[in-house]
Amino acid sequence: MNLFLYLDHDSPVHRLDPRTKIFLLLGSFVAAVLFFQPGPLLALLLVLLAYGALGGVLGNLRRIWMLLVSVAILSMVSWSVFARGFTPLFWRVTVEGVLFGLGAAIKIDSMVIAGLIFLSATKTEEIVLGLIRLRIPYQGAFAFSLAIRMVPTIIGTAVTVIEAQRSRGLDLESGGPLGRLRNHIPLLVPIFLHTLRNTDQLAKALESRGFGARRERTSYLEIGFHARDVVALTLGGLVLAAFFVVRFTS
Numbered sequence: 001m002n003l004f005l006y007l008d009h010d011s012p013v014h015r016l017d018p019r020t021k022i023f024l025l026l027g028s029f030v031a032a033v034l035f036f037q038p039g040p041l042l043a044l045l046l047v048l049l050a051y052g053a054l055g056g057v058l059g060n061l062r063r064i065w066m067l068l069v070s071v072a073i074l075s076m077v078s079w080s081v082f083a084r085g086f087t088p089l090f091w092r093v094t095v096e097g098v099l100f101g102l103g104a105a106i107k108i109d110s111m112v113i114a115g116l117i118f119l120s121a122t123k124t125e126e127i128v129l130g131l132i133r134l135r136i137p138y139q140g141a142f143a144f145s146l147a148i149r150m151v152p153t154i155i156g157t158a159v160t161v162i163e164a165q166r167s168r169g170l171d172l173e174s175g176g177p178l179g180r181l182r183n184h185i186p187l188l189v190p191i192f193l194h195t196l197r198n199t200d201q202l203a204k205a206l207e208s209r210g211f212g213a214r215r216e217r218t219s220y221l222e223i224g225f226h227a228r229d230v231v232a233l234t235l236g237g238l239v240l241a242a243f244f245v246v247r248f249t250s
Helices: 018-033 038-055 058-082 095-121 124-133 138-167 177-208 227-249
Strands: 088-090
Touching: 018 038, 018 095, 018 124, 018 227, 038 058, 038 095, 038 227, 058 095, 088 095, 124 138, 138 177
Parallel strands: none
Antiparallel strands: none
16 A cells, blocks of 8 residues: 555656745645635636646545545535625525635645645655755755655554554444544554654664764755746746736736
């Protein structure tokens, strides 16, 4: 089972410099926070889906579809009830509240999808090197890479612990939703301890290799800006400028 998001394809998005993809990711976040209306946010979502299709990484959406749907439903329900409006539908729900909730749902899902595309088309080593070339201290870039790596590692640990306990006869499926949730609570202890042990071993390994002893480091991986990066940044800048124009002129 592959717990990492990166998909090894030879696509135009994969061939972009990691710094270009970082700027495009930040630009998508900026465009998302500019709006609350569903229309422009839906346009941003379509742009992101086209970008992901160009990179051939939209298959990873199947792995987080439950998260996207849950976030969308929770956002729409909560904002529809608590957001104020002037056109009532029923109870406390208004037309303005529903539209605001729909916009918030699209906004959050768009930002999640943008991050998914970035991680699906960029190796962790490329992200680290790109951050270093952007003058981010190596320790900070390395900590960011560890955060990316730790998520699938913790998930893999949880899967291993669950399968081990099931093989020993632990019933995790009996009862209702609350009962099944209660059955999983004892598994948190071995998962937590295993994660702490791995973290301690990682710290010792880094210390034994003299982590941080040299400020200047070399890298086997080489990156650089090319014409495709200029084209991608230009197109991304034009799209972001169009969103700014729509936001402040409409």
